[in-house]
Structures are given as C-alpha cells and as structure tokens.
Amino acid sequence: xxxxxxxxxxxxxxxxxxxxxxxxxxxxxxxxxxxxxxxxxxxxxxxxxxxxxxxxxxxxxxxxxxxxxxxxxxxxxxxxxxxxxxxxxxxxxxxxxxxxxxxxxxxxxxxxxxxxxxxxxxxxxxxxxxxxxxxxxxxxxxxxxxxxxxxxxxxxxxxxxxxxxxxxxxxxxxxxxxxxxxxxxxxxxxxxxxxxxxxxxxxxxxxxxxxxxxxxxxxxxxxxxxxxxxxxxxxxxxxxxxxxxxxxxxxxxxxxxxxxxxxxxxxxxxxxxxxxxxxxxxxxxxxxxxxxxxxxxxxxxxxxxxxxxxxxxxxxxxxxxxxxxxxxxxxxxxxxxxxxxxxxxxxxxxxxxxxxxxxxxxxxxxxxxxxxxxxxxxxxxxxxxxxxxxxxxxxxxxxxxxxxxxxxxxxxxxxxxxxxxxxxxxxxxxxxxxxxxxxxxxxxxxxxxxxxxxxxxxxxxxxxxxxxxxxxxxxxxxxxxxxxxxxxxxxxxxxxxxxxxxxxxxxxxxxxxxxxxxxxxxxxxxxxxxxxxxxxxxxxxxxxxxxxxxxxxxxxxxxxxxxxxxxxxxxx
Numbered sequence: 001x002x003x004x005x006x007x008x009x010x011x012x013x014x015x016x017x018x019x020x021x022x023x024x025x026x027x028x029x030x031x032x033x034x035x036x037x038x039x040x041x042x043x044x045x046x047x048x049x050x051x052x053x054x055x056x057x058x059x060x061x062x063x064x065x066x067x068x069x070x071x072x073x074x075x076x077x078x079x080x081x082x083x084x085x086x087x088x089x090x091x092x093x094x095x096x097x098x099x100x101x102x103x104x105x106x107x108x109x110x111x112x113x114x115x116x117x118x119x120x121x122x123x124x125x126x127x128x129x130x131x132x133x134x135x136x137x138x139x140x141x142x143x144x145x146x147x148x149x150x151x152x153x154x155x156x157x158x159x160x161x162x163x164x165x166x167x168x169x170x171x172x173x174x175x176x177x178x179x180x181x182x183x184x185x186x187x188x189x190x191x192x193x194x195x196x197x198x199x200x201x202x203x204x205x206x207x208x209x210x211x212x213x214x215x216x217x218x219x220x221x222x223x224x225x226x227x228x229x230x231x232x233x234x235x236x237x238x239x240x241x242x243x244x245x246x247x248x249x250x251x252x253x254x255x256x257x258x259x260x261x262x263x264x265x266x267x268x269x270x271x272x273x274x275x276x277x278x279x280x281x282x283x284x285x286x287x288x289x290x291x292x293x294x295x296x297x298x299x300x301x302x303x304x305x306x307x308x309x310x311x312x313x314x315x316x317x318x319x320x321x322x323x324x325x326x327x328x329x330x331x332x333x334x335x336x337x338x339x340x341x342x343x344x345x346x347x348x349x350x351x352x353x354x355x356x357x358x359x360x361x362x363x364x365x366x367x368x369x370x371x372x373x374x375x376x377x378x379x380x381x382x383x384x385x386x387x388x389x390x391x392x393x394x395x396x397x398x399x400x401x402x403x404x405x406x407x408x409x410x411x412x413x414x415x416x417x418x419x420x421x422x423x424x425x426x427x428x429x430x431x432x433x434x435x436x437x438x439x440x441x442x443x444x445x446x447x448x449x450x451x452x453x454x455x456x457x458x459x460x461x462x463x464x465x466x467x468x469x470x471x472x473x474x475x476x477x478x479x480x481x482x483x484x485x486x487x488x489x490x491x492x493x494x495x496x497x498x499x500x501x502x503x504x505x506x507x508x509x510x511x512x513x514x515x516x517x518x519x520x521x522x523x524x525x526x527x528x529x530x531x532x533x534x535x536x537x538x539x540x541x542x543x544x545x546x547x548x549x550x551x552x553x554x555x556x557x558x559x560x561x562x563x564x565x566x567x568x569x570x571x572x
Contacts, residue, residue, distance in 0.1 A: 061094035104136035140178035190225030228267035237311025278311035314354030324398025407444035452484035453525035488530035
C-alpha cells in the first residue's frame with residue numbers, strides 16, 4: 001500500500017469520522033421506529049423513584065417506579081411504548097403504563113378469539129351482576145347468572161374474589177363493553193376434575209372433600225366442583241337419625257369411596273367404612289333368647305329401635321312390649337335414651353336386622369292363667385268395654401275376659417249388650433273357657449244359675465202337659481211363656497183341633513196374658529227351642545177322660561163298653 005492509500009485509511013478511521021458514523025447509524029435506527037410503537041428494553045438501573053431502561057438508543061428511557069406493580073430487577077426485560085424519539089433534553093421518552101395497556105388489549109383480543117380464559121378480580125356489585133377488574137384499567141361486566149356454577153344466595157360473598165373468566169364480548173355499538181363469564185369456566189373445570197377423578201380414583205380409596213349441603217337422606221360432599229354423596233346409612237354402622245349429628249356444613253373430611261358410576265356420574269362415599277363392620281362378629285357375641293341390655297335410639301309408630309352396641313341396632317315391635325297390655329304408642333312404655341333390658345328373638349346378619357322383645361324378660365301371666373282362673377271360677381269384676389257382640393270384663397291389670405251377649409241370659413235374647421251393661425259396672429261372672437295359648441278367656445253370667453231349658457226338659461218332656469201365659473200373638477202362631485221363663489211357640493196348625501176352623505177365627509179366642517194349657521210336642525235345650533200344641537192337649541184330655549170313664553164303668557158293669565157308648569153318654 002502506498003503512502004497516499006495509508007493516509008486515506010487513517011483519515012477514514014479518525015475519531016471524528018467514527019463519531020460521525022455512529023450518529024448516522026443512530027439517526028437511521030430512530031428513523032426506522034415510530035412514536036407510539038411498542039418496543040422492549042432492558043433494566044439497567046433501579047432507583048428509589050425511577051427505573052432506567054436501555055432501549056438501544058444513545059440514552060436510556062426513564063420510567064417512574066409507580067408504573068410498576070412489582071419492582072423489576074436489573075437485567076429484566078420490560079415492554080414500553082416509544083413516546084418521543086428525542087425530547088427537549090435530547091432524551092428518549094418511553095411509557096411502561098401505555099405499553100401495559102397495549103399488551104393487555106392484544107392479549108384480551110387474542111383470548112376472545114381463541115376462547116381462552118383470562119384472570120381478574122370481582123370488584124363490586126352492580127345492577128344485574130358484578131364489575132370485574134381485568135387489569136390495565138380495563139373493567140368488565142359479569143352477569144350474576146354467569147358468576148358461579150351454583151345459584152348465588154349471597155352476592156356479597158364473591159366481592160374481592162380473584163377468579164378466571166371467559167371473554168364473552170369486547171365491544172358493543174362501537175364502544176368498549178367487555179362482558180365475561182365465570183360459570184362456563186367453572187363448569188369446564190368441574191368436568192375436567194370429575195373425569196380425572198373417575199380415571200384415577202378406585203373403590204376403596206380415601207378422598208378429601210368439604211360438606212356442601214344436607215338432604216333428608218345424607219350429605220353432599222364437594223370433591224372439587226363436583227359432588228359425591230355421603231348417604232345417611234354410610235355415616236355409621238349404627239342408626240343415624242340426623243346427618244348433621246355426624247358432619248357439619250363446610251367441614252373438610254376424609255371419606256372412603258364405596259361406589260363409582262362414571263355413566264351416571266355418581267360417587268358414593270362412606271365414613272363408617274374406616275372401621276370394621278360390627279356385624280362380622282355378631283354371632284360370636286349374641287344368640288337367640290339371649291337377654292341383653294341396650295339404649296333406645298328411635299321411636300316409630302310400630303316400635304322402638306334399641307342399640308346393643310355401636311353399629312348394631314335392633315327393633316322391638318310394639319306387639320313385643322307387653323304380655324297383657326295393649327300398647328298404642330311406644331312412648332307409653334319407653335323413651336329415647338332409656339337403658340332397657342330385652343331378649344333377642346331373631347336376627348338376619350345379611351340384612352343387618354335384629355328382632356328384640358321387651359315382654360320376654362318378664363313372666364308371662366297367661367302361663368299361670370289356667371291355674372289362676374280355671375273353668376267354673378266365679379268372681380265379681382268391672383266392665384271395661386262394651387261392644388256390639390258383648391263386653392270385656394277386667395280380670396286383672398292388662399287381662400280381660402270376654403262376655404258374649406249370648407252368655408248373658410238363658411232365656412232372654414240380648415240384641416244390644418249396651419242395654420244390659422255399661423262401662424264401670426260391677427258384675428258377677430263365671431269362667432266358661434280358658435285358652436292361654438290364644439290369650440282368650442270367655443265369661444258367662446247365665447252360667448251362674450242352672451240352665452232352665454234343661455230343667456224344663458227334665459220336668460216336661462215331650463207329651464207333657466203344662467200351663468203357660470200368652471206373651472204375643474203373630475201371623476204364624478201364639479207365643480207362650482211357661483215355668484222357668486221358657487218361651488215357646490204354638491204353631492197355628494196346633495192352635496185348634498177342628499179342621500174347618502180357620503186360624504184367624506181360632507186365634508181370636510186368645511189374648512196376651514191369658515193362661516192356657518198345652519202339650520209339649522218338642523223340646524231341645526241345646527237349641528233353646530220348645531213347641532206347644534193346644535190341639536194335642538185337647539186330644540190328650542179326651543183320651544184321659546175316656547180312660548177314666550172306661551175304668552169306672554168296668555168296675556160297675558162287667559159288660560162290654562165301647563168308645564161309641566162313651567161319646568153317646570157324653571153327648572147326653
């Protein structure tokens with residue numbers, strides 16, 4: 001290289017020329033940017049009031065520290081907006097705040113287009129919903145119907161909540177009008193969590209959830225936006241009356257998974273399965289006819305539930321409360337919390353049932369009843385109830401005997417027992433039947449005296465003559481009362497001996513109260529029936545007269561004597 005070329009090269013690389021080149025390059029770089037453009041810078045210094053950012057120009061951009069929600073560190077990259085390429089001081093002017101707004105709207109539009117969620121804070125309650133702070137000074141409207149996956153009972157509870165939303169709308173009538181939806185995000189999140197649950201959890205696994213709400217049959221447990229059911233029967237091996245006695249609303253509890261149904265999206269949970277089923281050892285401890293102690297836990301119309309131990313509960317039916325008393329309501333004998341003694345009558349381990357008896361631990365008075373009240377026993381007792389069929393008479397506390405209407409009188413037909421007896425009346429009765437097996441005692445009043453029917457039958461067999469009093473006259477005959485209070489019928493065919501005389505004419509001869517003589521044509525004590533005849537009585541009288549007359553004539557005259565002679569003499 002000659003001296004001329006060397007001189008030119010030195011002149012080219014002289015300090016003045018280098019400075020000039022740098023200035024030209026700087027100016028060219030400035031010319032390639034526009035004011036309002038978003039650029040990135042690097043933090044090179046942080047003071048108490050400002051953050052200095054190198055944006056690649058001859059001077060650093062200065063940003064008030066108040067524009068940062070989080071103070072940056074040296075070396076952090078910060079997005080800013082170029083406000084001025086060179087201000088009156090020859091400095092580059094930048095703004096992080098305006099950059100944040102640009103970045104925010106860019107991301108917000110992208111989220112709206114891509115249907116991706118954004119973050120925000122529910123700031124306050126407004127008409128129809130909430131106002132949500134999305135950041136960068138942008139506020140959105142959240143309709144209350146889209147604010148939660150459940151019905152919002154207390155709107156104020158959501159104020160201040162940081163949450164995730166979908167952007168439903170950005171503009172309306174060419175104005176910014178952002179509307180967001182939280183419910184959609186929660187429902188999607190819930191479905192994702194539920195699918196993961198069914199995929200990863202097995203029956204027998206332990207899971208944690210919060211008590212969400214109660215029903216009459218159990219409690220719903222929030223497992224992460226979706227529910228599992230803790231049924232009342234799975235809270236304890238024993239009897240559970242109120243779910244709230246075992247879990248509290250909002251309580252976080254660990255439970256066993258006992259059933260999974262992905263198709264129906266059902267999850268059943270259990271508290272009791274953390275302990276062993278007490279029924280597994282039931283037969284080692286309890287046997288039929290064992291007398292055991294327990295506590296009354298529940299009363300129903302049909303009996304009382306009695307807990308023998310935690311998890312084992314039996315039922316004492318109301319019919320097993322007393323040998324003799326009729327129990328209408330269980331609380332007449334026992335109350336919840338009572339310690340009682342009872343007998344095991346039977347059990348079904350598979351069904352988890354035990355049948356208990358309260359009366360079986362006391363003596364059965366019916367077993368001594370036959371000895372205490374044998375047939376033929378007479379006593380005076382009180383009438384406790386009158387029915388259409390008869391009356392119940394109390395023998396002793398809880399034991400009644402039945403007095404049928406037919407056993408009130410041998411001769412009187414009692415149609416309405418209430419006309420003869422009343423509650424509280426003291427009457428004398430006799431035991432006529434005793435059956436301890438069926439808990440039945442029959443009583444009688446008429447049996448206190450001899451059967452007049454049998455007495456009458458013995459005194460006046462068929463063919464005997466008897467006198468009686470007319471008690472009533474009917475179309476089919478005349479009723480007659482004879483000694484002993486027995487009443488029988490003179491059938492109209494037996495009222496007259498003349499075939500030509502009509503019943504209507506013959507019956508006119510008699511009146512109620514008349515004393516007439518008849519013949520007994522039939523008597524049946526078993527059926528309490530007797531039939532009389534005037535016709536047969538007259539025939540009998542005629543035969544007796546013939547017999548007497550013939551006997552007297554034979555004594556006075558040894559000649560023959562005939563029925564014709566008797567009738568001839570009778571007519572003369």
